Amino acid sequence: MIKVAASILAADFSNLKDELRKAESADFIHFDVMDNRFAPNLALSPVILEAVKKHTRLPVNVHLMVADPIEYIDMFKNADIITVHVEANDAEDALMKIKKLKKKAGIALNPETPAEKVQQFLSIADSILVMTVHPGFAGQKFIMQAAEKTKLLRPMGREIWVDGGINEQTKELVDADVLCAGEFIFSSKNPGEAIAKLKE
Numbered sequence: 001m002i003k004v005a006a007s008i009l010a011a012d013f014s015n016l017k018d019e020l021r022k023a024e025s026a027d028f029i030h031f032d033v034m035d036n037r038f039a040p041n042l043a044l045s046p047v048i049l050e051a052v053k054k055h056t057r058l059p060v061n062v063h064l065m066v067a068d069p070i071e072y073i074d075m076f077k078n079a080d081i082i083t084v085h086v087e088a089n090d091a092e093d094a095l096m097k098i099k100k101l102k103k104k105a106g107i108a109l110n111p112e113t114p115a116e117k118v119q120q121f122l123s124i125a126d127s128i129l130v131m132t133v134h135p136g137f138a139g140q141k142f143i144m145q146a147a148e149k150t151k152l153l154r155p156m157g158r159e160i161w162v163d164g165g166i167n168e169q170t171k172e173l174v175d176a177d178v179l180c181a182g183e184f185i186f187s188s189k190n191p192g193e194a195i196a197k198l199k200e
Protein backbone atom coordinates (compact mmCIF):
# COMPACT_ATOMS: atom_id res chain seq x y z
CA MET A 1 0.00 0.00 0.00
CA ILE A 2 1.40 3.36 -1.10
CA LYS A 3 1.19 6.10 1.51
CA VAL A 4 0.84 9.82 0.89
CA ALA A 5 2.43 12.76 2.71
CA ALA A 6 0.74 16.10 2.00
CA SER A 7 3.42 18.79 1.69
CA ILE A 8 1.98 21.79 3.50
CA LEU A 9 4.43 24.22 1.83
CA ALA A 10 1.99 24.25 -1.10
CA ALA A 11 -1.02 25.10 1.10
CA ASP A 12 -2.76 28.45 1.47
CA PHE A 13 -1.43 29.64 4.83
CA SER A 14 -4.17 32.24 5.22
CA ASN A 15 -6.51 29.30 5.65
CA LEU A 16 -4.40 26.61 7.27
CA LYS A 17 -7.21 24.92 9.17
CA ASP A 18 -9.26 24.27 6.01
CA GLU A 19 -6.16 23.25 4.09
CA LEU A 20 -5.38 20.61 6.71
CA ARG A 21 -8.93 19.33 6.39
CA LYS A 22 -8.33 18.87 2.65
CA ALA A 23 -5.39 16.60 3.49
CA GLU A 24 -7.13 14.46 6.07
CA SER A 25 -7.15 11.30 3.93
CA ALA A 26 -3.33 11.48 3.58
CA ASP A 27 -1.10 9.40 5.86
CA PHE A 28 1.31 12.18 6.93
CA ILE A 29 1.71 15.93 6.85
CA HIS A 30 5.07 16.81 5.31
CA PHE A 31 6.49 20.02 6.80
CA ASP A 32 9.38 21.76 5.01
CA VAL A 33 11.92 23.77 6.98
CA MET A 34 14.46 25.93 5.10
CA ASP A 35 17.17 28.28 6.36
CA ASN A 36 17.89 30.24 3.15
CA ARG A 37 21.37 28.65 3.18
CA PHE A 38 20.91 24.98 2.32
CA ALA A 39 17.99 25.95 0.09
CA PRO A 40 17.19 29.36 -1.43
CA ASN A 41 14.07 29.97 0.62
CA LEU A 42 13.05 30.62 4.20
CA ALA A 43 10.23 28.43 5.39
CA LEU A 44 8.15 27.04 8.16
CA SER A 45 8.91 27.65 11.81
CA PRO A 46 8.04 25.93 15.13
CA VAL A 47 5.07 28.33 15.59
CA ILE A 48 3.55 26.99 12.37
CA LEU A 49 4.22 23.41 13.49
CA GLU A 50 2.16 24.07 16.63
CA ALA A 51 -0.67 25.48 14.49
CA VAL A 52 -0.53 22.41 12.22
CA LYS A 53 -0.54 19.99 15.18
CA LYS A 54 -3.67 21.70 16.53
CA HIS A 55 -5.66 20.91 13.40
CA THR A 56 -4.50 17.49 12.24
CA ARG A 57 -4.48 13.96 13.64
CA LEU A 58 -1.88 12.88 11.11
CA PRO A 59 1.76 12.24 12.03
CA VAL A 60 4.00 15.11 10.94
CA ASN A 61 7.26 14.64 9.02
CA VAL A 62 9.60 17.62 9.42
CA HIS A 63 11.95 17.85 6.42
CA LEU A 64 15.01 19.86 7.47
CA MET A 65 16.53 21.48 4.39
CA VAL A 66 19.04 23.38 6.51
CA ALA A 67 22.84 23.51 6.64
CA ASP A 68 23.09 22.70 10.38
CA PRO A 69 20.21 20.36 11.24
CA ILE A 70 21.48 19.63 14.73
CA GLU A 71 20.55 23.20 15.75
CA TYR A 72 16.94 22.69 14.65
CA ILE A 73 15.97 19.33 16.11
CA ASP A 74 14.93 20.52 19.59
CA MET A 75 12.76 23.25 18.03
CA PHE A 76 10.83 20.63 16.07
CA LYS A 77 10.73 17.84 18.64
CA ASN A 78 6.93 17.71 18.46
CA ALA A 79 7.23 16.18 15.02
CA ASP A 80 6.82 12.42 14.60
CA ILE A 81 9.50 11.90 11.96
CA ILE A 82 12.46 14.22 11.36
CA THR A 83 14.41 14.03 8.11
CA VAL A 84 17.89 15.48 7.59
CA HIS A 85 20.00 15.69 4.43
CA VAL A 86 23.20 13.72 3.79
CA GLU A 87 24.66 16.93 2.33
CA ALA A 88 24.12 18.87 5.58
CA ASN A 89 26.75 19.32 8.31
CA ASP A 90 27.04 16.56 10.94
CA ALA A 91 24.16 14.58 9.48
CA GLU A 92 25.08 11.46 11.46
CA ASP A 93 25.06 13.30 14.81
CA ALA A 94 21.75 14.89 13.85
CA LEU A 95 20.22 11.47 13.17
CA MET A 96 21.46 10.20 16.53
CA LYS A 97 19.94 13.20 18.27
CA ILE A 98 16.58 12.46 16.60
CA LYS A 99 16.74 8.82 17.73
CA LYS A 100 17.59 9.90 21.29
CA LEU A 101 14.32 11.86 21.30
CA LYS A 102 12.61 8.55 20.36
CA LYS A 103 11.48 9.92 17.00
CA LYS A 104 11.74 8.28 13.63
CA ALA A 105 14.72 9.54 11.65
CA GLY A 106 14.90 9.98 7.89
CA ILE A 107 17.88 10.61 5.65
CA ALA A 108 17.34 12.69 2.49
CA LEU A 109 19.29 13.00 -0.76
CA ASN A 110 19.38 15.94 -3.15
CA PRO A 111 18.64 15.12 -6.81
CA GLU A 112 22.36 15.03 -7.81
CA THR A 113 23.60 13.08 -4.79
CA PRO A 114 24.49 9.44 -5.60
CA ALA A 115 22.44 6.71 -3.93
CA GLU A 116 25.48 5.15 -2.22
CA LYS A 117 25.93 8.27 -0.05
CA VAL A 118 23.17 6.98 2.26
CA GLN A 119 25.09 3.78 3.02
CA GLN A 120 26.90 5.18 6.09
CA PHE A 121 23.60 6.30 7.65
CA LEU A 122 21.62 3.11 7.18
CA SER A 123 22.26 1.73 10.66
CA ILE A 124 20.49 4.79 12.16
CA ALA A 125 17.94 5.95 9.58
CA ASP A 126 14.43 4.47 9.43
CA SER A 127 13.67 5.90 6.00
CA ILE A 128 15.33 7.38 2.92
CA LEU A 129 13.83 10.43 1.20
CA VAL A 130 14.79 11.02 -2.44
CA MET A 131 14.31 14.58 -3.64
CA THR A 132 12.95 14.66 -7.17
CA VAL A 133 13.20 18.48 -7.36
CA HIS A 134 15.84 20.88 -6.02
CA PRO A 135 15.10 21.93 -2.43
CA GLY A 136 13.37 25.30 -2.27
CA PHE A 137 9.87 25.50 -3.63
CA ALA A 138 6.66 23.62 -4.25
CA GLY A 139 5.43 23.32 -7.83
CA GLN A 140 8.74 22.51 -9.57
CA LYS A 141 9.26 20.05 -12.40
CA PHE A 142 10.00 16.42 -11.52
CA ILE A 143 13.63 15.33 -12.22
CA MET A 144 13.63 11.91 -13.86
CA GLN A 145 17.33 11.09 -13.18
CA ALA A 146 16.72 11.54 -9.46
CA ALA A 147 13.73 9.22 -9.58
CA GLU A 148 15.83 6.42 -11.03
CA LYS A 149 17.77 6.31 -7.75
CA THR A 150 14.74 4.89 -5.96
CA LYS A 151 15.36 1.57 -7.73
CA LEU A 152 18.97 1.46 -6.51
CA LEU A 153 17.90 2.26 -2.96
CA ARG A 154 15.24 -0.44 -2.74
CA PRO A 155 17.69 -3.24 -1.79
CA MET A 156 18.86 -1.18 1.19
CA GLY A 157 15.75 -2.30 3.06
CA ARG A 158 14.50 1.05 4.31
CA GLU A 159 11.17 2.77 3.72
CA ILE A 160 11.56 4.97 0.62
CA TRP A 161 10.01 8.41 0.34
CA VAL A 162 10.04 10.68 -2.73
CA ASP A 163 9.51 14.42 -2.61
CA GLY A 164 9.00 16.92 -5.42
CA GLY A 165 6.91 17.15 -8.57
CA ILE A 166 4.86 14.06 -7.72
CA ASN A 167 1.52 13.69 -9.48
CA GLU A 168 -0.54 10.84 -10.95
CA GLN A 169 1.90 10.49 -13.90
CA THR A 170 5.28 10.91 -12.19
CA LYS A 171 4.36 8.54 -9.36
CA GLU A 172 4.58 5.71 -11.91
CA LEU A 173 8.29 6.53 -12.41
CA VAL A 174 9.38 5.93 -8.81
CA ASP A 175 9.71 2.87 -6.60
CA ALA A 176 8.60 4.38 -3.30
CA ASP A 177 6.55 3.56 -0.20
CA VAL A 178 5.58 7.16 0.57
CA LEU A 179 4.81 9.90 -1.97
CA CYS A 180 5.16 13.50 -0.75
CA ALA A 181 3.05 15.85 -2.82
CA GLY A 182 2.30 19.55 -2.49
CA GLU A 183 0.75 21.23 -5.50
CA PHE A 184 -0.91 18.10 -6.81
CA ILE A 185 -2.96 17.93 -3.62
CA PHE A 186 -3.42 21.54 -2.55
CA SER A 187 -4.03 23.01 -6.04
CA SER A 188 -6.55 20.31 -6.86
CA LYS A 189 -10.29 21.06 -6.99
CA ASN A 190 -10.75 17.79 -5.16
CA PRO A 191 -7.80 17.10 -2.83
CA GLY A 192 -9.36 13.90 -1.46
CA GLU A 193 -9.55 12.52 -4.98
CA ALA A 194 -5.96 13.63 -5.72
CA ILE A 195 -4.76 11.74 -2.64
CA ALA A 196 -6.76 8.66 -3.69
CA LYS A 197 -5.19 8.79 -7.16
CA LEU A 198 -1.70 8.80 -5.66
CA LYS A 199 -2.59 5.75 -3.58
CA GLU A 200 -3.91 3.77 -6.58
Ligand code: DX5
Nearest residue numbers: 135136138139164165182183
Ligand atom coordinates in the same frame (compact mmCIF):
# COMPACT_ATOMS: atom_id res chain seq x y z
C1 DX5 B 1 10.71 21.22 -1.96
C2 DX5 B 1 9.99 20.57 -0.82
C3 DX5 B 1 8.82 19.70 -1.23
C4 DX5 B 1 7.74 20.45 -1.97
C5 DX5 B 1 6.85 19.47 -2.71
O1 DX5 B 1 11.74 22.00 -1.44
O2 DX5 B 1 10.85 19.76 -0.06
O3 DX5 B 1 8.27 19.04 -0.10
O4 DX5 B 1 6.96 21.23 -1.12
O5 DX5 B 1 5.91 20.20 -3.45
P1 DX5 B 1 5.45 19.73 -4.92
O6 DX5 B 1 4.77 18.41 -4.74
O7 DX5 B 1 4.52 20.82 -5.34
O8 DX5 B 1 6.69 19.63 -5.76
Ligand code: ZN
Nearest residue numbers: 030032063163
Ligand atom coordinates in the same frame (compact mmCIF):
# COMPACT_ATOMS: atom_id res chain seq x y z
ZN1 ZN C 1 10.00 18.40 1.44
